[in-house]
Amino acid sequence: MLEYVHKRHHCKLLNPCLNAELQKWVGKYNYPHTTRGITWRRSQDADMEKDARPNWDSPMQFVLACVSYAVGLGNVWRFPYLCQMHGGGGFLIPYFIMLLVEGVPLFYMELAIGQKMRLGSIGAWTAISPYLGGVGLASVVTSLYLCLYYNIINAWSFWYLFHSFQSVLPWAVCPINANRTAPIEECERASPTQYFFYRETLNISSTIEENGGIHTGQALCFLLTWVITYLCVVRGVQSTGKVVYFTATFPYVVLFIYLIRGFTLHGAVNGVKYMFTPKMDQLANPTTWINAATQIFFSLGLGFGSLIAFSSYNQYNNNFERQAITVSLINSGTSIFASIVTFAIYGFKATINYENCLERTRILLLNTFNLAEDTINMDNVFEWIEKLNATYPEQFNEIANDTGNCDLEKELATAVEGPGLAFIVYSEAITNMPLSQLWSVLYFIMLLLLGVGSMLGNITAIITPLQDFKAASLFLAGLVCLFCLLLGLGFTTTSGNYWFTIFNDYGATFSLLFIVLIEVITVSYIYGIKRFEKDIEDMLGHRPNWYWKIMWVAISPLLLIVLFVFYIVNYIMGGTPTYQAWDKEEVSFSFFF
Amino acid sequence: MLDKILFLLCLASALADERCMPDTPHGFQVRLSIKTALGDEAYVWNENEMFLFRASLAFAMRNHMNGQQFEVSNIIVCNETMRVSFWFIVTSPLDTSQLIDQENVEAAIRQSRNRINSAFLLTDKTLEFVDILPTLATLYTHPTPPWLIVFGVVMGAVGAGIIIMLVSSVVQKKRKTNGKPQDKDDDEETRVKTVENGDAHDGVHNMSFSEDERFTKM
Numbered sequence: 001m002l003e004y005v006h007k008r009h010h011c012k013l014l015n016p017c018l019n020a021e022l023q024k025w026v027g028k029y030n031y032p033h034t035t036r037g038i039t040w041r042r043s044q045d046a047d048m049e050k051d052a053r054p055n056w057d058s059p060m061q062f063v064l065a066c067v068s069y070a071v072g073l074g075n076v077w078r079f080p081y082l083c084q085m086h087g088g089g090g091f092l093i094p095y096f097i098m099l100l101v102e103g104v105p106l107f108y109m110e111l112a113i114g115q116k117m118r119l120g121s122i123g124a125w126t127a128i129s130p131y132l133g134g135v136g137l138a139s140v141v142t143s144l145y146l147c148l149y150y151n152i153i154n155a156w157s158f159w160y161l162f163h164s165f166q167s168v169l170p171w172a173v174c175p176i177n178a179n180r181t182a183p184i185e186e187c188e189r190a191s192p193t194q195y196f197f198y199r200e201t202l203n204i205s206s207t208i209e210e211n212g213g214i215h216t217g218q219a220l221c222f223l224l225t226w227v228i229t230y231l232c233v234v235r236g237v238q239s240t241g242k243v244v245y246f247t248a249t250f251p252y253v254v255l256f257i258y259l260i261r262g263f264t265l266h267g268a269v270n271g272v273k274y275m276f277t278p279k280m281d282q283l284a285n286p287t288t289w290i291n292a293a294t295q296i297f298f299s300l301g302l303g304f305g306s307l308i309a310f311s312s313y314n315q316y317n318n319n320f321e322r323q324a325i326t327v328s329l330i331n332s333g334t335s336i337f338a339s340i341v342t343f344a345i346y347g348f349k350a351t352i353n354y355e356n357c358l359e360r361t362r363i364l365l366l367n368t369f370n371l372a373e374d375t376i377n378m379d380n381v382f383e384w385i386e387k388l389n390a391t392y393p394e395q396f397n398e399i400a401n402d403t404g405n406c407d408l409e410k411e412l413a414t415a416v417e418g419p420g421l422a423f424i425v426y427s428e429a430i431t432n433m434p435l436s437q438l439w440s441v442l443y444f445i446m447l448l449l450l451g452v453g454s455m456l457g458n459i460t461a462i463i464t465p466l467q468d469f470k471a472a473s474l475f476l477a478g479l480v481c482l483f484c485l486l487l488g489l490g491f492t493t494t495s496g497n498y499w500f501t502i503f504n505d506y507g508a509t510f511s512l513l514f515i516v517l518i519e520v521i522t523v524s525y526i527y528g529i530k531r532f533e534k535d536i537e538d539m540l541g542h543r544p545n546w547y548w549k550i551m552w553v554a555i556s557p558l559l560l561i562v563l564f565v566f567y568i569v570n571y572i573m574g575g576t577p578t579y580q581a582w583d584k585e586e587v588s589f590s591f592f593f
Numbered sequence: 594m595l596d597k598i599l600f601l602l603c604l605a606s607a608l609a610d611e612r613c614m615p616d617t618p619h620g621f622q623v624r625l626s627i628k629t630a631l632g633d634e635a636y637v638w639n640e641n642e643m644f645l646f647r648a649s650l651a652f653a654m655r656n657h658m659n660g661q662q663f664e665v666s667n668i669i670v671c672n673e674t675m676r677v678s679f680w681f682i683v684t685s686p687l688d689t690s691q692l693i694d695q696e697n698v699e700a701a702i703r704q705s706r707n708r709i710n711s712a713f714l715l716t717d718k719t720l721e722f723v724d725i726l727p728t729l730a731t732l733y734t735h736p737t738p739p740w741l742i743v744f745g746v747v748m749g750a751v752g753a754g755i756i757i758m759l760v761s762s763v764v765q766k767k768r769k770t771n772g773k774p775q776d777k778d779d780d781e782e783t784r785v786k787t788v789e790n791g792d793a794h795d796g797v798h799n800m801s802f803s804e805d806e807r808f809t810k811m
Contacts, residue, residue, distance in 0.1 A: 158744075158747075159740070161743075162739075162740035162741075162743040162744050162747075163739075163740045165739050165740070165743050166739055166740075176729045176730075176731050180728050180729050180731060181726045181728070181729065182726065182729070183729075217740070220744060220748075221744070224744065224747065224748055224751065227748070227751050227752070227755065228751055230755065231751060231754055231755050231758065234755070234758055234759075235758065235762070239758075363626075366676055367624065367676065367678075370674035370675060370676040370678060371675060371676060372675040372676060372677075373626060373627070373628040373629060373676070373677070374628055
């Protein structure tokens with residue numbers, strides 16, 4: 001007999017026999033809204049419950065999980081760089097076109113597959129076509145590669161976060177050498193922030209061949225990161241679903257606070273103006289369009305199997321079409337939001353550097369020509385340079401190299417991406433803000449949440465297919481985390497950053513393009529677009545628009561093939577891959593093969 | 594007689610001036626940046642300030658070379674500029690024709706740098722002795738690095754969280770295996786209850802089947 005557990009409404013009917021009949025009739029259909037009102041459960045099926053798939057507590061959890069996964073560090077440190085390189089505001093045009101043509105249709109497709117098959121990536125692709133289970137396996141392996149190296153970034157974020165609890169931020173000043181005469185030479189020639197990152201955080205060696213020992217502090221932070229990741233996935237979607245409420249929303253709070261702080265900084269407007277002035281000539285460059293397509297592709301996290309894993313825990317009739325569009329738009333919106341903040345910070349940093357340069361030039365002029373202190377101020381430095389050059393040419397020639405190279409445009413044009421932006425440029429800007437400890441803590445917590453959110457998606461992408469094969473083991477998640485932890489310790493060695501760069505640049509990019517290309521071709525041609533349409537109608541109640549079908553069948557595969565060919569050509573023409581190494585003596589980067 | 598003394602004095606002072614010159618091997622250049630340091634509260638550099646400087650330098654020399662009574666006249670200054678920079682040399686109090694060598698002067702200044710700075714309300718950066726490197730203050734080194742403390746707190750909290758999770762899931766499992774045979778009995782009871790007690794105590798009372806209409810209306 002049916003037994004019901006009421007969550008909100010107590011349904012009282014007259015006749016208990018009629019009650020039972022009615023319930024049998026009602027129980028046949030799955031109404032989406034019943035998940036919130038009344039949960040129906042068959043008492044004799046209680047044994048089968050253990051094998052029944054766990055679900056998200058509400059569709060909101062699923063949306064937040066997808067947002068938390070898609071909105072990651074790339075939105076903060078890759079998109080602003082691309083925006084700057086490819087013509088500022090003008091870059092938004094190819095970006096949005098690629099979002100519509102490539103991003104949303106592929107995202108929609110992955111969600112549909114997961115929700116329909118209700119299995120992880122291996123099981124889902126095997127169900128679609130028995131010969132194509134390998135696609136799922138490829139997704140799992142790529143996710144594994146990412147899990148190995150991605151958490152080291154979170155370890156760095158923890159390291160910086162823990163070091164923010166000091167009266168003077170350690171990357172604000174250079175430590176003094178043993179003689180107490182001057183700061184440490186390496187630090188003086190670079191900058192305190194670079195020194196802190198390369199020497200004290202990484203203790204980086206000169207080449208990838210030199211493997212020193214493990215950096216203990218790094219290893220501890222790395223261990224902490226994996227413990228936290230384990231804590232978030234130990235109960236599957238029950239625990240992940242609660243965590244994503246925080247990891248998806250708090251970064252926006254911090255970004256908003258930084259937006260206000262950023263715009264009130266001195267010189268921030270210079271940066272934002274620089275970013276948004278569109279240089280339309282960049283649109284003629286094909287690299288711009290390729291980079292826009294690549295950015296959309298990797299930013300949404302397609303091909304890792306995480307989206308399939310997440311949506312496999314959905315209710316069968318969940319309206320994923322609306323959710324796909326929402327999440328993609330939120331992801332792109334966040335990129336733009338983050339780049340406004342980044343450019344405000346850039347503008348601030350460039351203005352500070354420019355003014356410091358002017359100040360140094362002013363003092364040099366005063367000291368060399370023994371003029372009274374208040375004759376030269378910041379506004380007339382350049383006039384005085386010309387005047388002094390004309391009146392005392394020989395004396396001026398001696399210092400000519402050090403003067404006249406203060407340029408605000410040049411400062412703004414230095415574009416940085418990747419960990420360099422997050423850990424060097426941003427932390428330098430933070431040291432110049434009043435109350436820097438507070439800003440530092442906020443910022444690194446935001447980086448942590450962005451990173452951990454993306455990690456959860458990738459760990460779920462590995463665990464879900466494995467759980468489909470055998471009975472859910474409490475220790476499966478733990479074993480995966482332990483395995484990744486032990487292998488990932490290699491990234492905490494002195495040459496670890498070079499290995500990290502290799503993995504970051506080459507580990508997943510190629511494979512993902514190939515995986516998603518096979519996915520979309522499979523769904524459109526091997527599985528058949530008609531069957532796919534019917535499945536979606538079964539789940540949503542209506543067929544997908546002609547727009548989606550054209551994208552899946554023609555445009556997206558074509559675009560992916562173009563991207564793929566471009567990558568191969570670039571790879572072949574690029575010669576031997578190189579990496580940048582930090583030279584302790586030169587205190588700069590040298591290229592190695 | 595007076596003429597001779599005057600001539601000798603002029604000669605002496607001329608000699609002294611010749612020894613003090615830019616790039617002298619016996620002295621140092623000093624540079625003050627008063628306006629940078631004090632802004633609106635900057636004082637004007639005049640002869641009195643120069644006298645104070647010479648006096649504080651004599652004080653530094655007395656501190657360093659014990660026993661020798663340096664006077665203000667032993668500090669000779671030349672080449673004053675608008676920048677407020679000048680050169681100085683130090684003569685020995687015992688014999689004014691002898692100059693104190695650079696190492697001693699440097700050591701004396703290093704020793705009393707703080708006192709000289711505070712006499713002028715300036716810092717190591719704004720009262721520059723060119724070619725004398727200031728002794729930099731080391732940052733306070735904590736016995737336990739503070740980051741380790743924060744790490745310990747966070748790690749402890751996370752570890753406690755994991756233990757709680759594992760223990761609670763084990764406890765839940767135990768409860769399920771103990772509670773299952775009881776659950777089935779409860780089913781029978783509730784079903785029987787719904788049959789016997791027509792209306793439960795919670796929920797919306799369905800007015801169309803109210804028991805008040807036991808008695809039909811007239």
